[in-house]
Every structure is written in C-alpha cells, then in structure tokens.
Amino acid sequence: MGVIWEPRLDAAAAGWRERARTATVRQFAPLAAEIDRDQRYPHESIPVLVESGLCGMFLPVEHGGGGASLTALTAAAEEVAKGCATTAAIISTYQLGAFPILLEGSDAQKRTYLGALARGRSISFALSEQGSGSDAAALATTAVREGAGWRLRGEKFWIGNGGISRFYVVFAKTEPAAGAHGISAFVVDKEKPGVVVDHYSDKMGIRGTRTSNLKLDTLVGPEDLVGTEHRGLRLAFRTLDVGRVVVAAQALGIALAAYEAARDRALARRAFGQPIVDFQGIAFQLADVATTVSAARMMMYEAARAYDAGESVTTIGAMAKLHATEVAHRAVDIAVQIWGGEGYCRPSLVERLYRDQRITEVYEGTSEIQRLVVGRAIKAEAEALAKVA
DSSP: OOOOOOOOOHHHHHHHHHHHHHIIIIIHHHHHHHHHHOOOOGGGHHHHHHHHHHGTTTSOGGGGGGGOOOOHHHHHHHHHHOOOOOHHHHHHHHHHHHHHHHOOOHHIIIIIHHHHHHHTTTTTEEEBBBBSSGGGGGGGEEEETTTTTTEEEEEEEEEEETTTTTTEEEEEEEGGGGGGGGGEEEEEEHHHHHHEEEBEEEESOOOOOOOOEEEEEEOOOOOEESTTTTHHHHHHHHHHHHHHHHHHHHHHHHHHHHHHHHHHHHHHEEEEEEEEESSSSHHHHHHHHHHHHHHHHHHHHHHHHHHHHOOOOOOHHHHHHHHHHHHHHHHHHHHHHTTTHHHHSSOHHHHHHHHHGGGGTTSSSSSHHHHHHHHHHHHHHHHHHHHHO
16 A cells, blocks of 8 residues: 555446556656647547547446546546646546536437537536626626527636537526526537637646637527526536536646655755655655645545435535645645755646646635535534524
C-alpha cells in the first residue's frame, strides 16, 4: 500500500481507469505542455477518446456508450487529469452537456445527441451569463413563444467546448415573472440562423480547452425542448450535482501530479548537504498534502458510490468538490514552493499545474456556492431535528 489512499474499484471501474491511464501515457500527457503553450485545442486527441470509449463511457450502451458508473468516470477523469488537465476538462464538458438529455431528454433527443457524442461530436452546457454565474436564476436569456416553438434571445458565456460543439443545451426564461420556476432548457444547433459564436476566452489554465460565448436570436421547435417546460433550472442543478463530483476528480488528478512532482523533487534537490525532504519544514508539508489528498479522494469516491447506489449527492457532491479543489490548491502551491524558482518559471510542470488547478474552484459552482449548498443542508437538518424534538 502506498502513502496515498487508493480506492478499491470493481473490475469494470478498474478497467476504465486502465484505459484512461494507457491513453494518457500514450497521447494526452505528451501533448499537455504544447497545447498549453500554444493555447491549441487537441483535435488529434479526439479520435483517441472515441476509440478508447472515454468520450461516451458514461452513456448507456443502447446509445453507443460504455454504460460506465460514476465511480468509473471519476476514476478515469482523475487519471487523465494527472497527465493533462485540458483533456480531463474536455471529458467533463462531454458529461455536462449530455446529462440534461440523459436525465430528461426525449427518446428522439437521446438517439440523436447521445449517439453522436459517443462518436466524438460533443454537446455543450450553456447556463452561465455575464450577469448570472453563481446566481443562475438571474439569467437574462429569454424564450418567447413564436408559432409552435420559441424565439431564443440572449447571450451565454463560459461555455466549455464552445465553438467546438455543434449542439448546446441552452437555459432560458420562458416565464420571467416566475423566477427560478420559469426557466426551460432547449437544444440549439450552432448552424441555425441567428446563432453566433464570436468570442473565445484567453484563459490562465486548461488552455487547450475552448471556452466561448453563444449569441442567440433564433427559433427552436417543440422537439428542441429538453424535459418539462419551466423546470429547466431543476434539471441544470441535477446535472451539476453529477458534474461537481467529476470536477472533484479533475482537481484530485492535478493534486496527485503535484504531490508526485513535489515528492520527487524534494528527494532529488539538496541543500546544506542533504536532500530537502530530510528537513521537517518540507517533510511536514508533504505529509499534509498526502493526508488531505487521501481524505479528499475518500470523499469523492464515496460521493460517486452514493450516486451509483441511487442516493442524492447534492450535499456530499458539494462537499467533495469543495474539499478536493481546495486541497488541490494547497498541493500545487506547495509543489511550486518545493521546486523553488524553477517551479515559478515556464516551462515547468508545476507552473502549469498551478494554473490548471485554479479553475476547479470556480466552474460548476464556486467554493462559495458549495458552502452555500452545504449550509442550506445544515439548516434543513437542524429544522427537521427541531420538529422531531
């Protein structure tokens, strides 16, 4: 047994992790530094994701997917993130865009969009706007009845795989006066008239991913409604419950890479005639990273297990994302410190890890939002206990 805690995976999940490890070693990790430096989308890696089954591993077998559990998906995402955070983020955007359709899409939508995803054609999740990130119910995009369908007007931002994906699950207000209870979800084809992508974010980390806007003044039909009208925000939150566990896996893959880089450098680097790992100031920091990364992995894998067992993961998923991403923040910070000046300069592995990690504390719900979710759960539990007493 190693110092870092390892999950006991079943044969299926272990098999998916091995596929992810093989693809990462052969394809994703060797490209990681280059695509970060050039801010280049790794188009050549998409066939590998398709051939390995990783891009649609979480989809049902009947739609061309691998039928994998969330435990398997987190194990694979963690493994890929150790070698290339960009590719792990791309896998995450596949999951995030597909889940609204997987959860509440019509049979026709599932056949069309999930089958395409299994073949490498992604669908993106379009919820956030410049004025409504954490406050998702405050979105300004509207869907007004026009003929048998709706006219969508507005602009979405921070879309993962934006511009790469042809299809988008767009959340818009269908009954503005109802607030959070008046939002619906629609599939939008980027090739339709009135749909424009004209801005790409210049990001600090995961620079090989594409993050774009989506301008909308377009018609969608009744067949494009995902789930029930006016129940879209609930669908978005159900999707994010799962996505947060996957982001925790991304963060922990980065944390594991940082830990290993720091551990190895602490053994190789010498000061005052001995390896710096012999100094308590260094060894204690590594001990803290090993302990907190192990604990965060336990929580993340427990959240995945709970989802696979049909249990709610709203609270534990928020806890897992919160803890994993903040543990990863500390891990990459210590890695840079142990590497010293070299760790602060490009090109160095830990400098890239430092930048890649930071977004995990922001997207799919900031750390503050995760604390809000857990805080509300605490209040609800206290009120329930008070009633019983």
